[in-house]
Amino acid sequence: MSQSLSSNDFKLNVGSEIGTLRCLIIHSPDSGLGKVVPSKAQDWLFEDIVHLETIRKNEYDHYLKLLLYFLDPQLIKGKLNDIDNDASREFYKPSKAQFHNSLKVVELQKLLSDILEVESIKQKLIASVCAMESVTYHLQNDLLTRSTTELANIIISGTMDNGKMIFAPIPNLIFTRDVAIIINNFILLNKPAKKARSRETLIARYIFFNHPLFTAYKNNILEIPDSLPHFLRPGEENEQHSTLEGGDVMVVAKNHLLIGFSERTSAAAINETVKMLFDRNVVEKVSIVKIPHKRDFMHLDTVFTQVKRNMWVILKSIGMVDHRGNGNEPIDHITTKQPEDRTEVTQFIKGKINEPIKFDSVEQLLTDISENDLKSNEKTEIIYSGNEEFPYDSREQWTDSCNLLAVKEGVVLGYDRNDHTINAFKKKGFMVTHVTDLLQKFESGELNPETLENTFITMPSAELSRARGGFHCMSMPVFRDEI
Numbered sequence: 001m002s003q004s005l006s007s008n009d010f011k012l013n014v015g016s017e018i019g020t021l022r023c024l025i026i027h028s029p030d031s032g033l034g035k036v037v038p039s040k041a042q043d044w045l046f047e048d049i050v051h052l053e054t055i056r057k058n059e060y061d062h063y064l065k066l067l068l069y070f071l072d073p074q075l076i077k078g079k080l081n082d083i084d085n086d087a088s089r090e091f092y093k094p095s096k097a098q099f100h101n102s103l104k105v106v107e108l109q110k111l112l113s114d115i116l117e118v119e120s121i122k123q124k125l126i127a128s129v130c131a132m133e134s135v136t137y138h139l140q141n142d143l144l145t146r147s148t149t150e151l152a153n154i155i156i157s158g159t160m161d162n163g164k165m166i167f168a169p170i171p172n173l174i175f176t177r178d179v180a181i182i183i184n185n186f187i188l189l190n191k192p193a194k195k196a197r198s199r200e201t202l203i204a205r206y207i208f209f210n211h212p213l214f215t216a217y218k219n220n221i222l223e224i225p226d227s228l229p230h231f232l233r234p235g236e237e238n239e240q241h242s243t244l245e246g247g248d249v250m251v252v253a254k255n256h257l258l259i260g261f262s263e264r265t266s267a268a269a270i271n272e273t274v275k276m277l278f279d280r281n282v283v284e285k286v287s288i289v290k291i292p293h294k295r296d297f298m299h300l301d302t303v304f305t306q307v308k309r310n311m312w313v314i315l316k317s318i319g320m321v322d323h324r325g326n327g328n329e330p331i332d333h334i335t336t337k338q339p340e341d342r343t344e345v346t347q348f349i350k351g352k353i354n355e356p357i358k359f360d361s362v363e364q365l366l367t368d369i370s371e372n373d374l375k376s377n378e379k380t381e382i383i384y385s386g387n388e389e390f391p392y393d394s395r396e397q398w399t400d401s402c403n404l405l406a407v408k409e410g411v412v413l414g415y416d417r418n419d420h421t422i423n424a425f426k427k428k429g430f431m432v433t434h435v436t437d438l439l440q441k442f443e444s445g446e447l448n449p450e451t452l453e454n455t456f457i458t459m460p461s462a463e464l465s466r467a468r469g470g471f472h473c474m475s476m477p478v479f480r481d482e483i
């Protein structure tokens with residue numbers, strides 16, 4: 001069995017979206033993804049059922065190997081063939097002897113099995129999960145006798161080692177971005193809008209409060225309170241309900257946080273979060289970006305992400321000034337109704353909450369971040385989803401063309417299927433390379449992660465994109481170098 005993860009020099013520091021990534025938390029697809037049934041796919045927030053072997057071997061495993069090359073090369077360099085030739089995939093499985101056990105590319109399931117080693121935590125967490133999932137008292141007692149690695153697997157996949165399913169899986173845990181966000185050296189825990197993601201939040205809470213890696217940060221864990229009126233009002237959907245998911249939170253500079261006001265993140269949660277961030281001196285500036293509250297745009301990071309200090313990729317309709325309702329069209333004069341899905345940007349500065357600053361457009365905000373927060377002296381460049389061509393702009397946004405992960409400034413990972421967006425990157429002078437070619441070149445020494453620049457790494461995506469998220473969603477950065 002692998003050792004518990006521990007280190008005296010484990011640190012949290014995320015002050016940008018593009019500083020060289022040194023540590024992150026991920027979760028490789030577990031067997032639960034292979035148990036999603038068509039009738040439940042929508043409830044579990046998947047657009048379709050996925051093929052487990054394909055999503056692992058042909059897609060996500062490449063992501064893990066690539067991350068290791070960038071963040072923890074000693075675990076992979078010279079071993080690529082051996083890893084690829086092991087049909088049992090032990091390298092990827094936290095309970096197996098050959099598990100990578102990286103302290104830089106940290107597997108969330110490993111953190112979970114580590115904390116379950118402590119009897120009192122095991123009892124509390126099992127009781128909580130069993131209450132949430134209405135498990136019988138008999139079964140709850142049985143679970144307490146299981147090994148910590150089996151328990152971690154059960155809590156995530158809902159399935160025991162003997163193959164028996166005892167409750168639903170949590171297939172969206174691969175999107176670790178959404179469960180918590182590291183802001184400088186604080187941890188903001190989410191409050192999921194969707195029931196299918198509640199168990200993920202419970203697990204994250206137990207890990208951050210109890211794993212030894214985070215002991216030094218216990219006082220820096222931020223939990224969003226519910227507002228009192230919420231308890232007193234009838235109905236699930238009332239506007240006082242506090243929900244916030246990590247895909248709506250972006251640390252764009254040490255002093256500046258963006259929060260999406262979206263399908264998943266409510267005004268009530270934003271209200272509490274902004275006050276808490278200022279009270280605890282986490283940041284000095286928070287910009288709220290209201291986006292249409294629609295499934296296609298569930299989180300802020302599905303409509304734009306950052307590539308370089310002066311470069312962003314965005315869905316054009318979200319970025320530009322929206323002139324609808326301004327009197328330019330006959331319809332503006334025959335209806336008084338303003339478009340509810342208009343994008344709006346409101347910025348709050350610490351100490352001046354009652355003097356918010358309004359931006360005309362998201363692009364204006366992004367340019368301001370590049371020039372004023374990140375001190376870029378080059379022109380700010382915007383790459384549009386689908387190369388700005390209808391209908392590829394929205395088709396490719398739906399398959400996460402705007403949801404890129406920067407492993408360092410100018411080196412991004414994205415889905416290979418978004419051809420038009422990739423062309424837009426080529427036009428800006430980016431090298432486009434497929435992950436499997438790149439891995440071979442890293443292995444042979446022909447290319448080196450440290451010297452790679454202006455590169456779009458294309459990742460296979462036929463199955464992954466059905467889960468409705470990209471690599472930004474599939475990463476919880478823990479440490480990035482300062483830029």
Ligand SMILES: NC(=O)NCCC[C@H](N)C(=O)O
Nearest residue numbers: 045175247299467468469473
């Ligand atoms: N940050 C993100 O946009 N995460 C993607 C989450 C996808 C997942 N199927 C969900 O609907 O919650």
